[in-house]
Amino acid sequence: MQLTNRSVQVVNKKMTFMERIYLPAIFKGMATTLRHFFMRPATVRYPEVKREFAPVYRGWHVLKRDEQGRENCTACGLCAVACPAEAITMVAEERQKGEEHLYREEKYAATYEINMLRCIFCGLCEEACPKEAIFLTDRIVPADYARNGFIFGKDMLVEGTTPDKRVDVSVRQKHVQEKKWAAEGVKS
Numbered sequence: 001m002q003l004t005n006r007s008v009q010v011v012n013k014k015m016t017f018m019e020r021i022y023l024p025a026i027f028k029g030m031a032t033t034l035r036h037f038f039m040r041p042a043t044v045r046y047p048e049v050k051r052e053f054a055p056v057y058r059g060w061h062v063l064k065r066d067e068q069g070r071e072n073c074t075a076c077g078l079c080a081v082a083c084p085a086e087a088i089t090m091v092a093e094e095r096q097k098g099e100e101h102l103y104r105e106e107k108y109a110a111t112y113e114i115n116m117l118r119c120i121f122c123g124l125c126e127e128a129c130p131k132e133a134i135f136l137t138d139r140i141v142p143a144d145y146a147r148n149g150f151i152f153g154k155d156m157l158v159e160g161t162t163p164d165k166r167v168d169v170s171v172r173q174k175h176v177q178e179k180k181w182a183a184e185g186v187k188s
């Protein structure tokens with residue numbers, strides 16, 4: 001069965017004079033190269049120039065805190081179950097007396113790790129979370145030479161407590177919601 005219309009039948013016919021001197025083919029190739037000089041380049045001079053991302057771009061995750069600075073995550077494990085890449089692992093702990101200012105609920109994630117080499121940034125963890133604890137952001141996961149540097153623990157995921165260390169997800173979330181409504185035909 002023919003899959004494309006690009007197949008070329010090979011024939012063993014004798015080359016013409018013009019084919020034997022190769023010049024037309026060379027000029028044709030040079031014309032293609034020349035044409036590309038005047039075309040808009042498909043690449044940018046990163047890192048000096050940065051591309052503008054889509055407002056719903058899914059990048060480096062954040063584990064959010066509530067207004068009082070307590071971690072939202074209750075280590076229910078739903079994000080890990082939803083993750084198709086099995087990139088999320090966690091260890092749950094009971095909140096102790098006196099730790100109410102650190103964790104919002106009785107259970108929290110003592111360890112929470114995302115393997116960024118496995119992650120496909122699908123956003124299913126964000127959708128599965130019932131506690132508004134995990135969100136994807138517009139931050140790019142930085143490149144590295146060592147594989148073990150891509151296991152992001154709580155130190156890389158949980159946002160800080162001070163205002164300058166908070167990660168604003170509201171803009172992206174607004175776009176995500178609008179996109180969902182548009183797909184469902186709901187007017188915002």
Ligand code: SF4
Nearest residue numbers: 083119120122123125
């Ligand atoms: S974005 Fe997708 S692949 Fe990445 S951790 Fe979340 S659910 Fe897993």
Ligand code: SF4
Nearest residue numbers: 073074076077079129
């Ligand atoms: S991030 Fe959300 S879904 Fe994942 S363990 Fe924490 S509370 Fe549960």
